[in-house]
Amino acid sequence: MVNLCIVKECNNSSTLTxxxxxxxxxxxxxxxxxxxxxxxxxxDLLEQSTVRRYVCSDHFEDKMYSNPDRTVLLPTAxxxxxxxxxxxxxxxxxxxxxxxxxxxxxxxxxxxTPTKQKESISISCxxxxxxxxxxxxxISSSTQTTQTTQILSLHTPRKKKYRSELRxxxxxxxxxxxxxxxxxxxxxxxNSANAIDVTSVELFNRVVEAHLPxxxxxxxxxxVEMGKKKxxxxxxxxxxxxxxxxIYFFGPRVYTFxxxxxxxxxxxxxxxxxxxxxxxxxxxxIIFETMDLKISNIKDDAKDCVLCVDEMSIKxxxxxxxxxxxxxxxxxxxDRKTYEPAKQVLCFMLRSINYDWxxxxxxxxxx
Numbered sequence: 216m217v218n219l220c221i222v223k224e225c226n227n228s229s230t231l232t233x234x235x236x237x238x239x240x241x242x243x244x245x246x247x248x249x250x251x252x253x254x255x256x257x258x259d260l261l262e263q264s265t266v267r268r269y270v271c272s273d274h275f276e277d278k279m280y281s282n283p284d285r286t287v288l289l290p291t292a293x294x295x296x297x298x299x300x301x302x303x304x305x306x307x308x309x310x311x312x313x314x315x316x317x318x319x320x321x322x323x324x325x326x327x328t329p330t331k332q333k334e335s336i337s338i339s340c341x342x343x344x345x346x347x348x349x350x351x352x353x354i355s356s357s358t359q360t361t362q363t364t365q366i367l368s369l370h371t372p373r374k375k376k377y378r379s380e381l382r383x384x385x386x387x388x389x390x391x392x393x394x395x396x397x398x399x400x401x402x403x404x405x406n407s408a409n410a411i412d413v414t415s416v417e418l419f420n421r422v423v424e425a426h427l428p429x430x431x432x433x434x435x436x437x438x439v440e441m442g443k444k445k446x447x448x449x450x451x452x453x454x455x456x457x458x459x460x461x462i463y464f465f466g467p468r469v470y471t472f473x474x475x476x477x478x479x480x481x482x483x484x485x486x487x488x489x490x491x492x493x494x495x496x497x498x499x500x501i502i503f504e505t506m507d508l509k510i511s512n513i514k515d516d517a518k519d520c521v522l523c524v525d526e527m528s529i530k531x532x533x534x535x536x537x538x539x540x541x542x543x544x545x546x547x548x549x550d551r552k553t554y555e556p557a558k559q560v561l562c563f564m565l566r567s568i569n570y571d572w573x574x575x576x577x578x579x580x581x582x
Contacts, residue, residue: 216267217229217230218238218267218269219269220238220269220270220271220273220274221241221252221255221257221260221268221269221270222255222256222257222270222271222274222294222297223255223256223257225271225273225274227271227273229269236271236272236273237271237272237285237286238269238270238271238272239269239270239271239272239275239288240268240269241265241268241269241270247293248265249261250293251270251293251294252265254293254294254295254369255270255274255294270294272285273296274294274295274296274297275288275292275294275295275296276295276296279292279293279295280292295369295370416439419439420436420439423435423436430458433454433455433458434455434458434477434479437451437452437455437478438477438478441478442478449478451480451484455479455480456480456484456485456488459479459480459485460485460488460489460505461508461509461512462479463482463485464508464509464512465512467482470482493539496547496548496578496579496580497547497548497577497578497579498576498577499577502574502575502576502577503576506565506574506576509574513570516569516570517567517569517570517572519567519568519569520565520566520567520568521565521566521568522563522564522565523563523564523565523566524561524562524563524564525561525562525564526559526560526561526562527559527560527562528558528559529557529558529559529560529580531544531556531557531558532544532556533545533556544556544557544580545557545580546580546581546582547579547580547581548579548580548581553582555582556582557580557581557582558581558582559580559581559582560578560579560580560581561578561579561581562575562577562578563575563576563577563578564576
């Protein structure tokens with residue numbers, strides 16, 4: 216397909232050119248494309264599609280190129296060179312017709328100028344055939360001019376002044392916009408720093424501590440903390456284990472139900488806790504402290520109990536407790552200890568009268 220130059224009266228194309236020239240596409244930028252069309256005098260193409268619209272290199276000055284070969288335009292290039300078209304206009308002249316009207320010779324003379332500036336002069340003479348000569352001559356002239364083209368008035372001092380003022384205003388606007396964006400970001404950062412994150416764990420813990428009882432608050436906080444870890448990484452505090460043992464005293468079924476809702480230690484973990492308690496022969500304070508905790512949470516009629524004492528024979532055996540560094544199996548009561556192997560054990564147990572619970576409270580070895 217042949218690409219034609221959009222400048223009027225320019226015959227250059229991609230296949231036929233007066234001299235070697237390059238066809239440049241109209242820019243995609245709306246403002247630059249509009250300036251190109253206005254400079255080329257093609258305002259009729261402003262509202263039309265500019266696909267496959269070209270301007271040849273004859274209409275760009277040398278300073279508009281970014282390389283000496285005149286093949287690449289600068290980003291600010293605008294077609295302003297239309298001297299070839301003006302020369303063609305200047306070289307074209309109209310023919311001169313002269314007409315002289317005369318009764319004897321029937322000749323007429325007429326003169327015309329180019330359309331941009333017309334001057335017409337008509338001379339009429341009449342000669343009478345009589346001896347007396349009379350001449351009537353009339354001369355009329357008219358002058359017509361047109362407005363300067365937009366191409367010539369593009370770089371007038373007034374328009375250059377307006378362009379420089381507009382450029383300064385745009386620069387100030389961009390600077391103010393950048394400053395406003397920076398201030399907006401700074402304000403947003405300060406607001407985010409001062410704002411309260413309603414989804415933060417710290418805020419949730421403060422609300423729980425203010426509105427819930429201590430034990431329930433401890434369980435809820437433990438549940439939130441465990442939610443971030445895998446089951447293999449659960450670690451329980453001593454307070455949670457003690458509270459879990461208290462709940463377990465009320466019944467294993469109740470504890471199993473609550474464990475399905477909350478992140479409580481497993482019964483196996485609770486058994487490990489109790490296994491670490493050192494129960495020596497005789498009376499142990501840890502047993503009575505546990506009983507006090509258990510009895511404080513049961514009904515009054517459940518506190519009615521009896522003390523059971525039982526005795527049984529055992530096989531003589533000595534065992535060295537490595538962790539506590541003592542030997543188990545000697546004759547050992549509450550008040551005295553001998554190095555004779557024990558043959559019997561005496562156990563004391565509390566048993567409820569109205570409910571089904573029992574609790575060993577003491578034991579001792581004797582011979």
